[in-house]
Amino acid sequence: MIAVPAFVAxxxxxxxxxxxxxxxxxxxxxxxxxxxxxxxxxKRVRPVLTLLSAEICGGRRAPALAASAAxxxxxxxxxxxDDLPSMDDAPLRRGRPAxxxxxxxxxxxxxxxxxxxxAFGTVAKAYDPAVASKMSAVLSDAVGIEGLVxxxxxxxxxxxxxxxFEMLERIHRxxxxxxxxxxxxxxxxxxxxxxxxxxxxxxxxxxxGLAFQIIDDLLDVEGDPAQTGKAVRxxxxxxxxxxxxxxxxxxxxxxxxxxxxxxxLRPFGRRADQLRELSAFVAGRSx
Amino acid sequence: MIAVPAFVAxxxxxxxxxxxxxxxxxxxxxxxxxxxxxxxxxKRVRPVLTLLSAEICGGRRAPALAASAAxxxxxxxxxxxDDLPSMDDAPLRRGRPAxxxxxxxxxxxxxxxxxxxxAFGTVAKAYDPAVASKMSAVLSDAVGIEGLVxxxxxxxxxxxxxxxFEMLERIHRxxxxxxxxxxxxxxxxxxxxxxxxxxxxxxxxxxxGLAFQIIDDLLDVEGDPAQTGKAVRxxxxxxxxxxxxxxxxxxxxxxxxxxxxxxxLRPFGRRADQLRELSAFVAGRSx
Numbered sequence: 001m002i003a004v005p006a007f008v009a010x011x012x013x014x015x016x017x018x019x020x021x022x023x024x025x026x027x028x029x030x031x032x033x034x035x036x037x038x039x040x041x042x043k044r045v046r047p048v049l050t051l052l053s054a055e056i057c058g059g060r061r062a063p064a065l066a067a068s069a070a071x072x073x074x075x076x077x078x079x080x081x082d083d084l085p086s087m088d089d090a091p092l093r094r095g096r097p098a099x100x101x102x103x104x105x106x107x108x109x110x111x112x113x114x115x116x117x118x119a120f121g122t123v124a125k126a127y128d129p130a131v132a133s134k135m136s137a138v139l140s141d142a143v144g145i146e147g148l149v150x151x152x153x154x155x156x157x158x159x160x161x162x163x164x165f166e167m168l169e170r171i172h173r174x175x176x177x178x179x180x181x182x183x184x185x186x187x188x189x190x191x192x193x194x195x196x197x198x199x200x201x202x203x204x205x206x207x208x209g210l211a212f213q214i215i216d217d218l219l220d221v222e223g224d225p226a227q228t229g230k231a232v233r234x235x236x237x238x239x240x241x242x243x244x245x246x247x248x249x250x251x252x253x254x255x256x257x258x259x260x261x262x263x264x265l266r267p268f269g270r271r272a273d274q275l276r277e278l279s280a281f282v283a284g285r286s287x
Numbered sequence: 288m289i290a291v292p293a294f295v296a297x298x299x300x301x302x303x304x305x306x307x308x309x310x311x312x313x314x315x316x317x318x319x320x321x322x323x324x325x326x327x328x329x330k331r332v333r334p335v336l337t338l339l340s341a342e343i344c345g346g347r348r349a350p351a352l353a354a355s356a357a358x359x360x361x362x363x364x365x366x367x368x369d370d371l372p373s374m375d376d377a378p379l380r381r382g383r384p385a386x387x388x389x390x391x392x393x394x395x396x397x398x399x400x401x402x403x404x405x406a407f408g409t410v411a412k413a414y415d416p417a418v419a420s421k422m423s424a425v426l427s428d429a430v431g432i433e434g435l436v437x438x439x440x441x442x443x444x445x446x447x448x449x450x451x452f453e454m455l456e457r458i459h460r461x462x463x464x465x466x467x468x469x470x471x472x473x474x475x476x477x478x479x480x481x482x483x484x485x486x487x488x489x490x491x492x493x494x495x496g497l498a499f500q501i502i503d504d505l506l507d508v509e510g511d512p513a514q515t516g517k518a519v520r521x522x523x524x525x526x527x528x529x530x531x532x533x534x535x536x537x538x539x540x541x542x543x544x545x546x547x548x549x550x551x552l553r554p555f556g557r558r559a560d561q562l563r564e565l566s567a568f569v570a571g572r573s574x
Contacts, residue, residue: 030440031432081400086392105373106443109396113368113403114436120407121427129416136423140408145317149401153317156393
């Protein structure tokens with residue numbers, strides 16, 4: 001396990017403060033359930049990607065925090081849903097009992113619903129209408145049946161049956177890649193990036209997201225639950241990149257995807273060094 | 288049972304066409320699950336309220352259709368969640384098996400999530416940024432822990448224990464009232480209404496929504512499943528307005544709320560006659 005790049009810690013602190021501001025761990029049961037998963041220890045890779053994307057486009061960190069939080073709100077919602085008994089039936093998440101184990105299924109589902117809803121509310125209230133409206137559309141496309149929801153449904157419906165490599169890739173581009181892309185594009189929008197800069201960030205994020213998913217599959221086979229916060233081999237019934245290509249093949253594929261991701265950063269020159277550190281971290285995360 | 292006012296049929300046709308355009312009953316399993324609940328026969332009271340609110344503010348019907356659809360998308364999402372085994376565990380909805388009975392729990396949950404998500408995407412793409420951004424904030428507030436989600440959670444957590452009348456009212460203002468208010472305000476925004484006109488529509492909708500919920504409680508006790516599309520006494524374990532005030536008391540309360548609703552329409556004069564027909568329908572719906 002390679003450590004998160006040093007510069008990331010500072011971003012994580014800003015992101016965590018913004019998330020705590022949006023969803024205090026207090027008050028109504030549903031709000032505490034939202035905070036339980038949202039505020040649990042996490043590397044915050046997606047929101048960090050949003051902040052770096054905003055900065056590389058010339059924006060500052062502070063105005064990008066709401067966008068980064070919106071991305072993490074959606075991610076937390078998807079984690080709660082993934083773990084439900086009717087989906088992956090996972091007992092552990094981020095090192096603690098899954099949301100529904102702690103709050104019951106009904107409250108967990110409502111918390112996920114409220115987290116997604118709050119992501120859109122946060123975007124609508126934080127930004128001037130032109131940026132808010134574009135970001136809301138980007139977020140909705142990333143979550144919808146061509147994105148997170150479609151990927152999760154494809155994953156569930158494919159469980160226990162053989163699938164083609166292309167289908168597996170499509171599922172994971174939906175489940176993981178789409179929110180990585182939205183994270184980068186949202187940052188680019190807040191940062192005032194030009195269309196070509198945002199397209200480069202989007203290409204970087206698409207490949208980084210797929211690499212991230214492959215490494216996640218590897219950790220599921222090889223990882224230490226104390227570090228991953230999840231049970232090992234939770235995905236045993238699934239076809240994954242590891243079951244397709246073996247451990248070495250999957251590691252190789254992740255490394256190649258990170259190289260492809262880095263190539264998309266060329267137009268930014270040295271300004272993209274932190275994004276390169278991020279992809280190096282993702283590529284090396286299981287070694 | 289009083290029939291829906293004659294003018295409503297024409298609005299329903301426009302709304303249904305817009306909903307079918309947004310969510311065709313075809314393609315991926317999740318999309319078919321979304322369409323299953325969304326396109327099932329319904330009075331479309333909420334989206335009709337959006338269209339009437341837009342028109343009374345001087346807007347036309349066509350541009351308001353997307354807003355009315357967004358409201359119904361959120362409503363359909365909430366129906367799917369309400370019926371889940373971990374919530375009301377309801378077998379029937381809109382005269383057919385509940386969504387999870389037809390598609391399984393995982394797909395039903397993803398469909399609800401995708402419907403909420405599509406509501407925000409629809410708003411972001413249909414309107415100029417200033418209107419879209421305001422409407423998105425209104426929608427998010429209506430769904431969040433002060434609205435639908437909070438009301439549903441309060442309802443679940445209160446089940447099986449005695450609650451105060453004030454708490455019951457707060458739960459139902461969240462569960463039903465908040466989306467009625469959002470429906471009216473969204474219409475007012477699209478129609479270009481001034482703040483005072485939108486405030487009047489909001490007051491009308493708040494009282495209409497609560498009346499609607501009380502009548503729903505009455506139908507649960509007295510209704511014919513062939514007409515309500517739901518099992519009778521599904522709410523027997525709950526405290527409702529009927530268990531508080533009895534059948535006659537609840538009917539009286541609903542009538543009073545509709546009168547209060549109508550008083551909020553005074554500034555509009557005769558232009559509000561269709562909204563008055565709508566509240567008369569709601570008030571008389573169980574008689």
